[in-house]
Amino acid sequence: MSEQGKEVVSRREELDKRFDPRAYESAWQRRWAESGIFRAEAPSTRRPFCIMIPPPNVTGKLHLGHALQTALEDLLTRWRRMSGDNALWLPGTDHAGISTQLMVERQLAVEGTGRRTLGRERFLERMWAWKRQYHGNIREQLDRLGASCDWSRERFTLDAGLSAAVREAFVRLYGEGLIYRGEYLVNWSPVLGTAISDLEVETKTVAGKLYYIAYPLEEAAGGGEVVVATTRPETMLGDTAIAFHPDDERYRHLRGEAAVLPLIGRRLPFVADAAVERDFGTGLVKLTPFHDPSDFEMARRHGLPGITVIDQQGRMTAEAGPDFAGLDRFAARAKVVERLGAAGLLRKVEDHVHNVGHSQRSGEPVEPLLSTQWFCDMSGMAARALQAQREGRLRLIPESWEKTWEHWLENIRPWCISRQLWWGHQVPAWYTEDGRCFVARSFEEAAAAAGTDRLTQDPDVLDTWFSSGLWPFSTLGWPQRMVDFETFYPTSVLITGYDILFFWVARMVMLGLHFTGEVPFAAVHLTGLVRDAEGVKMSKTRGNVLDPVELVDEYGADAVRFTLTSLDVPGRDIPLNRDQLAGYRAFGNKIWNAARFALGRVGEAQVQPALDPRGLAAPERWILSRLSRLATDVDARFGAFRFDEACNRLYHFFWGDLCDWYIELAKPALSGEAPRPRTGEVLLTVLDRSLRLLHPVMPFLTEEVWQRLPGHEAIHPATICLAPYPAREEAWESAEVEAEMEVLMHVVTRVRGLRSEMGLPPKARIALYLGASFAREEIPKETPVEKSGGEAGGRRARFLAEHQHLVRSLCRVE
RNA sequence: GGGAGGUUAGCUCAGCGGUAGAGCACCUGCCUUACACGCAGGGGGUCGCGGGUUCGAAUCCCUCACCUCCCACCA
Numbered sequence: 001m002s003e004q005g006k007e008v009v010s011r012r013e014e015l016d017k018r019f020d021p022r023a024y025e026s027a028w029q030r031r032w033a034e035s036g037i038f039r040a041e042a043p044s045t046r047r048p049f050c051i052m053i054p055p056p057n058v059t060g061k062l063h064l065g066h067a068l069q070t071a072l073e074d075l076l077t078r079w080r081r082m083s084g085d086n087a088l089w090l091p092g093t094d095h096a097g098i099s100t101q102l103m104v105e106r107q108l109a110v111e112g113t114g115r116r117t118l119g120r121e122r123f124l125e126r127m128w129a130w131k132r133q134y135h136g137n138i139r140e141q142l143d144r145l146g147a148s149c150d151w152s153r154e155r156f157t158l159d160a161g162l163s164a165a166v167r168e169a170f171v172r173l174y175g176e177g178l179i180y181r182g183e184y185l186v187n188w189s190p191v192l193g194t195a196i197s198d199l200e201v202e203t204k205t206v207a208g209k210l211y212y213i214a215y216p217l218e219e220a221a222g223g224g225e226v227v228v229a230t231t232r233p234e235t236m237l238g239d240t241a242i243a244f245h246p247d248d249e250r251y252r253h254l255r256g257e258a259a260v261l262p263l264i265g266r267r268l269p270f271v272a273d274a275a276v277e278r279d280f281g282t283g284l285v286k287l288t289p290f291h292d293p294s295d296f297e298m299a300r301r302h303g304l305p306g307i308t309v310i311d312q313q314g315r316m317t318a319e320a321g322p323d324f325a326g327l328d329r330f331a332a333r334a335k336v337v338e339r340l341g342a343a344g345l346l347r348k349v350e351d352h353v354h355n356v357g358h359s360q361r362s363g364e365p366v367e368p369l370l371s372t373q374w375f376c377d378m379s380g381m382a383a384r385a386l387q388a389q390r391e392g393r394l395r396l397i398p399e400s401w402e403k404t405w406e407h408w409l410e411n412i413r414p415w416c417i418s419r420q421l422w423w424g425h426q427v428p429a430w431y432t433e434d435g436r437c438f439v440a441r442s443f444e445e446a447a448a449a450a451g452t453d454r455l456t457q458d459p460d461v462l463d464t465w466f467s468s469g470l471w472p473f474s475t476l477g478w479p480q481r482m483v484d485f486e487t488f489y490p491t492s493v494l495i496t497g498y499d500i501l502f503f504w505v506a507r508m509v510m511l512g513l514h515f516t517g518e519v520p521f522a523a524v525h526l527t528g529l530v531r532d533a534e535g536v537k538m539s540k541t542r543g544n545v546l547d548p549v550e551l552v553d554e555y556g557a558d559a560v561r562f563t564l565t566s567l568d569v570p571g572r573d574i575p576l577n578r579d580q581l582a583g584y585r586a587f588g589n590k591i592w593n594a595a596r597f598a599l600g601r602v603g604e605a606q607v608q609p610a611l612d613p614r615g616l617a618a619p620e621r622w623i624l625s626r627l628s629r630l631a632t633d634v635d636a637r638f639g640a641f642r643f644d645e646a647c648n649r650l651y652h653f654f655w656g657d658l659c660d661w662y663i664e665l666a667k668p669a670l671s672g673e674a675p676r677p678r679t680g681e682v683l684l685t686v687l688d689r690s691l692r693l694l695h696p697v698m699p700f701l702t703e704e705v706w707q708r709l710p711g712h713e714a715i716h717p718a719t720i721c722l723a724p725y726p727a728r729e730e731a732w733e734s735a736e737v738e739a740e741m742e743v744l745m746h747v748v749t750r751v752r753g754l755r756s757e758m759g760l761p762p763k764a765r766i767a768l769y770l771g772a773s774f775a776r777e778e779i780p781k782e783t784p785v786e787k788s789g790g791e792a793g794g795r796r797a798r799f800l801a802e803h804q805h806l807v808r809s810l811c812r813v814e
Numbered sequence: 815g816g817g818a819g820g821u822u823a824g825c826u827c828a829g830c831g832g833u834a835g836a837g838c839a840c841c842u843g844c845c846u847u848a849c850a851c852g853c854a855g856g857g858g859g860u861c862g863c864g865g866g867u868u869c870g871a872a873u874c875c876c877u878c879a880c881c882u883c884c885c886a887c888c889a
Binding site: 015017019102203209228229230231232235243259272275276279280281284285286287292293294295296297348354355357368401403404408411461498499501502529533534535562566567569571572573574576577579580582583584585586587588589590592593595596597598599600601644648651652659660663665671749752753755756757759812 | 820826827836837846848851852854855856882883887
């Protein structure tokens with residue numbers, strides 16, 4: 001590293017009087033990148049540590065959730081790197097099928113054209129151009145945040161390697177019978193023009209109407225009518241039966257009879273099915289098998305046909321009859337109601353609040369539609385994912401997610417993986433002219449199997465989450481067992497928001513177990529969602545979105561990182577407000593000025609790689625003891641994913657122990673007024689280690705300051721990024737010294753309080769007489785000194801007497 | 815209908831069996847030779863309600879209330 005290392009070493013001018021993160025942050029990011037210090041080794045004899053970035057949308061913009069994850073991922077990576085691990089944080093981006101395609105389609109609409117007009121090939125050229133144009137943005141934003149990714153390993157879900165992995169996975173699952181093609185009722189988004197998975201359907205509670213419609217009975221049944229209740233009258237045009245509960249006395253006599261569908265005249269047999277709720281509506285359900293999932297199930301149980309009356313654009317089909325064909329489904333609803341009213345068949349309309357599935361991406365109500373799609377049977381994989389979690393091979397943090405995890409995996413359903421889009425991994429299936437299907441890794445392979453090259457590839461692409469489900473290993477070279485895969489898989493930790501636990505985390509675990517036999521990461525830390533100061537979810541429509549890069553401009557990356565990190569409390573969403581950002585920027589200012597003070601006062605002293613506390617005075621031994629305990633604490637907190645607690649401890653040590661007390665205690669010694677042994681060395685050494693402890697959270701500021709510390713080269717010749725993470729120093733710890741100093745500090749606080757209460761002007765040099773009784777009474781109960789009674793009291797008085805010059809200095813008294 | 819989380823100082827939140835904490839905000843002094851992005855001092859809470867366990871409960875258990883979110887095929 002020596003050659004690279006030298007480039008990292010910075011200039012050594014004095015710290016500017018003004019603290020301005022913009023003056024150094026970008027420069028450091030550039031220097032780090034150029035020196036290649038974030039490149040991981042493979043192979044390596046060192047312990048591996050690996051985090052995969054949750055790949056952001058390649059043409060998107062990072063939001064604060066990304067910033068939070070980035071801060072935590074970088075924290076862990078830097079911490080492990082400094083601790084000696086072979087740390088890899090692998091960056092990359094996702095092609096983000098629907099959302100990216102929508103962006104380009106919107107662009108095309110502005111130009112007065114569209115994807116269909118362009119045709120698939122030219123449209124995809126536009127997509128790639130778009131990708132090339134915006135691809136750099138993500139890296140730029142990660143750079144601004146100080147991300148120590150290994151960019152030499154950057155991946156994209158549509159690059160050659162990952163595309164090969166996707167085809168390999170598809171072919172294998174198909175071969176195992178887990179991927180299949182078939183005609184089923186799927187969630188269809190008329191706006192997007194594609195099928196979507198169950199997860200992409202968002203249930204919304206809406207105020208609708210419940211229509212009671214009279215269906216005349218067939219002559220054979222003796223005439224009369226029955227009344228059915230429905231929220232979607234337009235679907236009646238596709239009715240093929242009417243159902244009642246088998247035990248429902250009211251309708252039992254209708255078994256074997258039939259009604260006549262109004263407006264159409266079709267014969268509707270009655271069937272009995274236990275899925276019918278007797279208490280809802282009239283207890284009779286009209287069955288529209290091809291436009292309602294539960295009707296579909298019931299129809300299948302009774303061998304009933306279905307009729308598609310709504311098409312992929314959400315318009316009524318020819319099957320709906322000449323009066324309705326071509327109408328939008330909601331216009332058709334109004335017209336059906338109107339016609340029923342005119343025919344005197346509308347018995348009642350009630351207000352009805354119910355839940356309706358909406359397309360998460362486009363917002364409109366989903367239309368259940370019969371359609372030929374590719375599916376993946378997840379049941380076996382889900383069972384193994386469940387088992388992995390139950391056996392502790394997969395840790396969810398916080399643990400409260402375990403029940404949710406179990407519930408979802410226990411009730412998993414087939415995953416619809418095909419999308420009627422163009423941007424994505426095209427399904428690796430080819431069809432012969434006579435309709436035979438060949439699933440293969442390539443056209444050549446398919447042609448060889450088919451015995452002809454007159455083949456047409458399936459036009460659909462795969463759900464984005466199919467490729468991101470392979471991310472932890474496809475990025476490392478799978479299916480080939482490349483050196484990166486051997487070195488870093490399975491990875492160490494995954495950090496992501498709980499909102500994609502099922503979309504992404506569960507799929508990675510299932511596919512990872514299936515293809516590699518291992519859980520792709522030992523632990524998953526699920527973060528909360530970043531919200532605004534009022535705790536409201538950020539959204540463009542609300543206009544309360546904060547841009548992480550703008551916050552970096554305003555407060556500095558370190559302050560943004562520290563704020564987000566200290567707010568990462570397990571199981572809670574994160575309300576972000578500017579006061580906190582300003583507060584942690586002030587913390588940066590504090591560090592900056594503490595360093596300025598030290599650098600101006602330590603003379604020829606140097607940072608010490610090791611320090612023997614013997615021969616040091618009490619204040620020096622006290623701060624070293626505190627520092628050692630801090631190192632233990634921070635390490636433990638990082639290891640336990642309690643980043644908030646680690647931040648608090650770092651903050652209070654630096655501001656409280658170091659600045660408020662130790663630096664003040666050091667002043668008389670450094671000025672020569674009351675010299676003590678090695679005060680400068682201790683101050684510099686404490687600063688060095690504090691900065692190293694803080695570095696994973698505040699990389700820029702700590703590097704900038706650390707480079708100026710005389711003697712820092714003895715710790716690492718080039719950069720704080722590779723300097724060892726401070727460990728506990730048992731020899732520094734002393735409960736006794738800490739207790740003695742606590743007494744002194746307590747006395748100082750009391751004197752200051754008295755002085756303030758008595759309204760004595762700060763400048764007045766007043767005389768203070770400390771009697772032994774004062775000391776005795778004022779000692780906090782919990783100090784060990786007090787417990788040993790009178791003799792200890794004497795010792796305490798002696799301690800205070802010996803250090804009276806410190807009391808004088810800190811209280812400004814004579 | 816299931817499930818998860820929340821209710822602690824004006825605000826945002828830690829604490830989760832041993833006499834209430836932080837940051838910010840607020841009040842009073844201070845430009846004390848690193849820092850006004852600062853220093854020192856200070857005020858402020860019956861820890862959602864009601865029960866229970868315990869020598870002792872924000873902290874464990876139960877009831878209730880109110881908020882947030884996730885899952886779920888009553889048309």
